Amino acid sequence: MTDTGTPTTVRLHDLACRRDRDEWIVGRLATGRFVALPEAGKRVIDLLQAGLSVPEAGARLKQDTGEDVDVPEFVTALMDLEFVAEADGRPVPAAAMKPPPLAGLRPHQVRWTLHPALPAAAGTLLAAALLLIGVRPDLSLDFRTLLWTSHGSLVIALGAAAGWTLLLLHELAHLLTARATGVPGRIELGTRLQFLVLQTDISGIELASRRHRLTAYLAGVTVNLTVFALAVLAAAAAAPGTLPHRVLLAVALTALLPLPFQLMVFMRTDVYFVLQDLTGCRDLYGDGRAYAAYAARRLMRRKPRPGSPAGDPSALLPSHERRAVRIYAVVLVVGTAVCLGFLAAITVPADLTLLSGAVRDLSSGRSLSSVLDAAAVLVFLGGLHVLWLVTWLRTRRQMPEPLKNL
Template identity: 35%
Template sequence: MTSTIVDTAVVRLHPLHIGDVEDGVCEVGRADTGVFVELPVEGVDLIRWIGDALPLGEVRRRFVERYGGEPDLADFLDGIASCGFVREAAGVESSAGEAAAPGQAAGGEPPRRGLALLANLPQRRVAWLLTPPMMVAYLAAWLAVPAMLLWQPTLRPAPADAFLLDRVLANALAVAAIAWTLVLLHEMAHAVAVRALGVTGRLSLSRRLWFMVAQTEMSGVRSVPRRRRYAPYLAGLTWDLLLMAGCLGLQLAGFGGRPIRTVAYTLTLSVVYQFLVFMRTDMYYVLGNWLRLGDLMGDTRRWLANLANRLVGRPPRHDLSGVPDREIRIIRWYAPVYLLGSLAVTAALLALTLPAMIKMVGLALTGLGAPVDGVAFWDGLGFVTLVALQLTTFGWIVVTERRAAA
């Protein structure tokens, strides 16, 4: 939308959260949609004046009086409308010369992907989960797991624990069922912690590099102070460690069979994965919150693209003038971690995972040549079908995300 500004026009906004000033910018956004942007103090003043339902002529006058220059209200309104912040724009004309009707949003609201989790769960029912006594229990789990693994080496998970059953298909299905059950419980922990803060998370499928993952979108927590965001960011990891402490405790008590070891092994992989900060893992968001950053990974990719262009004598592709100098300095340290980590994961996939997968698919295809009434045929068919389903789902996620970004 390209707007034509009329001084008597009044723009009404949805309820917006405006955070504290940090490094000259404030987080502004809607907790109900999870859309947040960083604005300088000048933009925040415009938001406040527009939010007070002042005529745009008065908004312009106040801005000139305070900052000594004319604001580009048309461009600013287009920007906040594209974020879904505008509820009604009476008297603001679009480029086609049509005024936005009362009650009609002047900009499209960004779609939210995924399934809303626990949206009807009252906050008071789960607020106790973030009380100080519970925090002590969570800290105990974080300390207990490494302590038990150091104290009793026989408890340490090993690759052999991934083989729960002897048949290839049966083992793949069993391990996949365990892994995805644990993933969903991990995401539910995030969702419960988010509800304890009064906002709602949304569950969706996504990818991290070459891995298909479930994720809980919880950008609504940006409407609470930074110190309170650690609980929902760390909720999934904390739940994993609580479960892992239980598995290790059962093994110490003599009740640790192969299924318990398989669960502990799967949880170990999940915990390690969450510390890979070169992907959008739980600890990546903890790091971003601690360092008071906006879109660290997105800005890093754009910075690297500009660097690549400069190396070949081309102009930069992205304008990073709006990124604070402090964040640019952090990006220079984070960029090698991002690059080397991504390359290491890709190399490990090509050198370790892919050959093993090719071998298993080969064995499965060999089984397809066996008699139809035999176990080998159905084992092979089932495994090939499972792999095809995973690859198809991953491809669908890639296409969907690229379309959304276009």
């Protein structure tokens, strides 16, 4: 062990890597932790994996490149990332990893999800469906499409069944395409501002090729559009006005309803990750928040908090990221303000009215039906808010670190 407490010899876990512009993305697919390294950092990892000790790796790097890298400090950072399996011959303790869902599903079994023929087929189906909608008035979609029967309970039942099925298929598509690249993936509850969402953590997909990354990001949207297209094509084959015709069109519109939410990139939706990838940003959301906070301080002429950077944080970013981060910061502030304004003006008053009315009806006990109705409101609406809070607290503790330079 060196004088600084850093081990002299280390054995690294299996690490995946790919070149990204003038840097290397290196990480562990098993844990979803990854980091951006300069060429010198990648060279140190190669030397350590070749069996050189920590001092030998530093000496070899200086001999080959002339760069004087603090390899012991670098190795300490690798240990913090849980990239080191053994130090001086002893196993390095690491956090226990939960088995991923569908653990028996291997990458080669779902490799077909990455085939370029799939998006081409989905695009063909979508184009055919849109063409039919344009030429056949009986296939037009509006709010009345969802009201396919006069029985409200059946309308709600179909909407719930189709909506939850589509949601699970949407997230399963993310999981399968990520698994095909070797990323385990995990489906879990999460929050986006005031919204409770089902989401798939595919941390580690950054190590895949760009085509595979974009496929994984857009897999869910592709599923929604494919279901929409298939439902429209099936409805076109049914007699207009019949029950199958009306039900299929209701399913088609239900498949489209979640897609506007994906355009809210200020909440890190599927389209956000596409945008982040195409702009080449490491942490578009985090850097956008930092720049928005800096701009707000300047506007209000306030001093930064202790420990916060005093200057423009975007000035430290590469030029290709700087403009994207500043534009995104505007979208982030405006979008967040609109969502929270809607929450304050519409959602909270409506929920408080329902909850207070339920408490009043429950305490008065005027009739059995009013008591049952009030209990249902308290259980479902109150439970939803409690679930949101619990999920919000959990995700804040477990949120994966964004890709940063090391």
